[in-house]
Amino acid sequence: MSLDAKDVAKIARLARIRVTEDEKIHLAAELSGVLQWVEELQQVNTDGIEPMTSVVGARLKTRPDVVDHSTTRDDVLANAPEAMAGFYTVPKVVE
Numbered sequence: 850m851s852l853d854a855k856d857v858a859k860i861a862r863l864a865r866i867r868v869t870e871d872e873k874i875h876l877a878a879e880l881s882g883v884l885q886w887v888e889e890l891q892q893v894n895t896d897g898i899e900p901m902t903s904v905v906g907a908r909l910k911t912r913p914d915v916v917d918h919s920t921t922r923d924d925v926l927a928n929a930p931e932a933m934a935g936f937y938t939v940p941k942v943v944e
Contacts, residue, residue: 850884852877 854873861868931938
């Protein structure tokens with residue numbers, strides 16, 4: 850699949866990114882190369898291969914799930930920019 854400057858302009862508009870005409874030509878070539886590489890990857894036979902979540906065989910370190918009373922609600926609320934009646938106070942974001 851090959852992209853042209855018009856396709857890059859549409860992608861940039863959807864992503865809300867300002868792109869100059871020179872950048873559109875350069876990005877079209879780069880994105881076309883990426884898409885070509887993805888098409889090559891799709892041809893690889895992956896039958897019998899289990900999906901991986903990571904290429905590293907490490908496991909996350911865990912700790913026992915034990916109730917810890919070292920931090921109180923008042924200690925946590927002391928870090929809040931504004932608190933009222935034991936709760937965080939946040940500015941209104943929806944009108």
